[in-house]
Amino acid sequence: MSDPDPDSVSEPVPPLRDRLSAAGRTLAIIAKTRPGLTLGISVLTVVAALLPPAALYVSKLLIDGVVAAIGSGLEADRNAALRWVVVEAGLLAVLLVVRRGLVFQKARLHAELGFAVARLILDKANRFALAQIEHPRVQEMLIHAKQFAAARPYGLIVRGFDSLQAGVTLISIIALLAASAPWLILLMLVGGLPAFLGNLRFSGDAYRFYTARSPQMRERNYLESLVTNEAAARERLHYGLGDPLLGRFSDLFNDMHDGDRRLQGRQAVIGSLLGIGGSAIFLGGKLWIVVATIAGRFSLGDMTMLIGLLKQGQNAVNALLAAFTGSHEDLLYVTRLFALLDLDEGRTAGLATEGPTPGDGLRFENVSFAYPGASTRALDRVSFQLAPGTRLGLVGVNGSGKTTLVKLAAGLYRPDTGRVLLDGLDLAEWDPAALSRRIGVMFQPHVNYKLSVRDNVESGIGLATLSPDAMDRALAAGLARELVDELENGVETRLSKRFAEGVELSGGQWQRLAMARAHANEAADILILDEPTAALDAEAESAFMARPLAPGRSLILISHRLSNLRTADLIILLDQGCVAEVGDHETLIGQGGAYANLFALQADPYRT
Incomplete structure (x- = not known):
């Protein structure tokens, strides 16, 4: 044919x-x-x-x-x-x-x-x-x-x-x-x-x-x-x-x-x-x-x-x-x-389950990417390293390339030029299942599955069954334990009024389940969270940001609320797909550049 x-x-x-x-x-x-x-x-x-x-x-x-x-x-x-x-x-x-x-x-x-x-x-x-x-x-x-x-x-x-x-x-x-x-x-x-x-x-x-x-x-x-x-x-x-x-x-x-x-x-x-x-x-x-x-x-x-x-x-x-x-x-x-x-699936799966340099973490090496038909690049020559145990904050205006970077880091896109490496091995050479076990992701927008609470959380591990303790830990990490405790059927509760027995959730409650889903894979040593607190109230947001990372786990946090990035080890500001500024919070504030200006704009309404 x-x-x-x-x-x-x-x-x-x-x-x-x-x-x-x-x-x-x-x-x-x-x-x-x-x-x-x-x-x-x-x-x-x-x-x-x-x-x-x-x-x-x-x-x-x-x-x-x-x-x-x-x-x-x-x-x-x-x-x-x-x-x-x-x-x-x-x-x-x-x-x-x-x-x-x-x-x-x-x-x-x-x-x-x-x-x-x-x-x-x-x-x-x-x-x-x-x-x-x-x-x-x-x-x-x-x-x-x-x-x-x-x-x-x-x-x-x-x-x-x-x-x-x-x-x-x-x-x-x-x-x-x-x-x-x-x-x-x-x-x-x-x-x-x-x-x-x-x-x-x-x-x-x-x-x-x-x-x-x-x-x-x-x-x-x-x-x-x-x-x-x-x-x-x-x-x-x-x-x-x-x-x-x-x-x-x-x-x-x-x-x-x-x-x-x-x-x-x-x-x-x-x-x-x-x-x-x-x-x-x-x-x-x-x-x-x-x-x-x-x-x-x-x-x-x-x-x-x-x-x-x-x-x-x-x-x-x-x-x-x-x-x-x-x-x-x-x-x-x-x-x-x-x-x-017969259409080309555009997906070449590797076989590797580990890289040649364990502990090297995630690296972007001069990565560029453009969407089909686009006249400009969504990412342009981006380079950085996410070492184990590192908190990385990504910030930038809408359309600056943050979500595209997440998809590349998760192996969902392939760079046009450059490489994305995990433990020294290109993501294209990793077995998809092994890569999924290494990287947990909360996407933006996240999916609200009109299924049970259990399915919403276990979808983070391919609908495999979580033990009661593992489910409890995932719910706690996503600040969703109290929410589930209030539901009559607990984790078996069917969600969405689309079904006669279904329960509808608020935007913030759905977001808590999405965070629990990202934390369901306890084996993941890299966690990527894209606007995880966008729909949360201030108390829940503060509680989430105060949670410590698991030993050896790295975090990429994308947030428009720059106060959430103050504890990040490294912050990258993207502008039109390019890395415009790099450093921790104090360094970037001291430089008085775009990051400092954005932080000041957000902080001014709270100053007396």
């Missing part, structure tokens, strides 16, 4: 090679998911395909038997006709059971295959590097995969079963027609071509239309979430945003719907005209059968069978061609699904 490019904008129809590859990979997913179920559906499909032509043939024998019984008056002919009634009833009963069985089996396949494909998408998203998952194009591909492509593998397989059924039925009908009216075979095959050609054309148009609308669908989903999400409800209600947001939502829908309506309208008109042409061909064949029967060429039973075979044959041809057309459309989306699954 060709290498996918997340920066590509147009959505041309994928080449045939990619579509065939996608078909093979879809079959591989089916074989891996439930091979026995697939085999069972195949067997039932073949039986369901053979029964209708068989029933028509029995119906012919029945009608001819009835005519013979009427003409002879013999009891033997009467009984023979009645036996065909029983046989026909038996075939129809079996057909009913088989069809019900197919519905049941396909429902099972739908559920299990849907889960398997959804899991593939989620597994892929889980493996993306941060820079990749943040890319707008990757987000669009993920949304498109979940909304359109996830169900397409099942559609492709079901159309394969439909093709199998229609093909077996068609072969049976051809065999029966060949003995009586071979030319009807050609008529039957030609009758389905007009609709097939029209549908094949529109399947490509539909794919190009819907894939081109992925950005609009993403915006529409976001607007919908702003109206329904409880996190946005306060501002939406207070500022009266609901109606304007719904107006934008409606405008997007109308814009997309107008294009969809025009596409569907053209398809309906052209499809109707082509369908009329196909029906005219069928009626011509039916007329010939009736005239030939009147002329004595066919018996009444032959006429009934031939008309039924012609109709069933045309339906089989239409079903076969429709399955091919639908499969063509499914393959377009499935190919795009596999383009997502």
Whole structure:
């Protein structure tokens, strides 16, 4: 398959090679998911395909038997006709059971295959590097995969079963027609071509239309979430945003719907005209059968069978061609699904679990980094060392590069130039799990998991189970012990009013749980806290800042409140991604530079 490019904008129809590859990979997913179920559906499909032509043939024998019984008056002919009634009833009963069985089996396949494909998408998203998952194009591909492509593998397989059924039925009908009216075979095959050609054309148009609308669908989903999400409800209600947001939502829908309506309208008109042409061909064949029967060429039973075979044959041809057309459309989306699954994850994992110089700590060596598409660097030639047991404070105005530095220090981004080292080894060479054990992080903004208190804390160690003592220590470190003690179900309390039994927390309470999460990994010898006290009251902030570091543990503390950095061993002031000032609090105050000015601005309101 060709290498996918997340920066590509147009959505041309994928080449045939990619579509065939996608078909093979879809079959591989089916074989891996439930091979026995697939085999069972195949067997039932073949039986369901053979029964209708068989029933028509029995119906012919029945009608001819009835005519013979009427003409002879013999009891033997009467009984023979009645036996065909029983046989026909038996075939129809079996057909009913088989069809019900197919519905049941396909429902099972739908559920299990849907889960398997959804899991593939989620597994892929889980493996993306941060820079990749943040890319707008990757987000669009993920949304498109979940909304359109996830169900397409099942559609492709079901159309394969439909093709199998229609093909077996068609072969049976051809065999029966060949003995009586071979030319009807050609008529039957030609009758389905007009609709097939029209549908094949529109399947490509539909794919190009819907894939081109992925950005609009993403915006529409976001607007919908702003109206329904409880996190946005306060501002939406207070500022009266609901109606304007719904107006934008409606405008997007109308814009997309107008294009969809025009596409569907053209398809309906052209499809109707082509369908009329196909029906005219069928009626011509039916007329010939009736005239030939009147002329004595066919018996009444032959006429009934031939008309039924012609109709069933045309339906089989239409079903076969429709399955091919639908499969063509499914393959377009499935190919795009596999383009997502083949996308470079942007994440190269190392294997190292320790560095060559234990105790050297964390080092930034001339590190520069720019976000994709940005004209300026978020960090520019930043260098420093965080030795074990060191408190490092990071300060700077918004957009100065502090949060970017945190992501680089945690190994979530790779520098464009320079190196980030832990114990003398580049972070790119560390095993991600080992790196996670060494570095605990509280990000800004932190995530409020709508799960239990336990899950919120244990997510800091990958949802591994903390012992009661370890949980208590983490809660204490995050100043969340009293909060949890007040909850009726303690750490098992479900959070968020999104759930009937859920409890809602304040911003400061959520932040305490985020701090507890960062402290859950007691093995971490480096702790990075990005604005950990932003939502805390003054008493809680003072208590948090007074806590001593564990022996040998280093701390990177980012705070706009410079008073929190007075005890830091080293303070770095960032300005437009560059290191502008370095030193401890007293040194920087003495220099009278930008740090001193910021500190004075914050301290002035408290001076009398």
